[in-house]
Amino acid sequence: xxxxxxxxxxxxxxxxxxxxxxxxxxxxxxxxxxxxxxxxxxxxxxxxxxxxxxxxxxxxxxxxxxxxxxxxxxxxxxxxxxxxxxxxxx
Numbered sequence: 001x002x003x004x005x006x007x008x009x010x011x012x013x014x015x016x017x018x019x020x021x022x023x024x025x026x027x028x029x030x031x032x033x034x035x036x037x038x039x040x041x042x043x044x045x046x047x048x049x050x051x052x053x054x055x056x057x058x059x060x061x062x063x064x065x066x067x068x069x070x071x072x073x074x075x076x077x078x079x080x081x082x083x084x085x086x087x088x089x090x
Contacts, residue, residue, distance in 0.1 A: 012051065015043035020050050022064040027071040034072055038080035048089070057089040 012018055017033045030045065037043030047068075048058040058064050065084045073079050 012053075015041060017043065017045050018049040018051055018053065019045065019047045020056060022047055022058065022067060024067060027067075027075065031071060031075055034080065034082070035076065038076070038082075055089050061086045 015037070017030075019030050019033075023029045030047075033043070033045050037045065047064065048061070049055050065086060069082075069084060072082060
């Protein structure tokens with residue numbers, strides 16, 4: 001089950017942050033994590049997962065991934081290296 005894999009593999013810490021949803025109205029709320037990871041040793045930002053590590057998924061992962069990529073490119077300079085990966089919730 002993905003829920004257990006995420007929590008056991010990562011857990012929230014200085015290099016991993018969970019977000020339940022992609023905040024479209026306030027992207028700076030999660031862009032702070034992207035910036036922090038880019039300016040340190042790196043990290044993993046996982047959307048569709050609550051703070052307890054429970055996978056809740058995203059309604060439209062493809063559209064969210066495109067939005068995330070666009071916001072990183074628009075708001076961050078220089079643009080950090082990043083990789084977007086989508087995984088099924090079941």
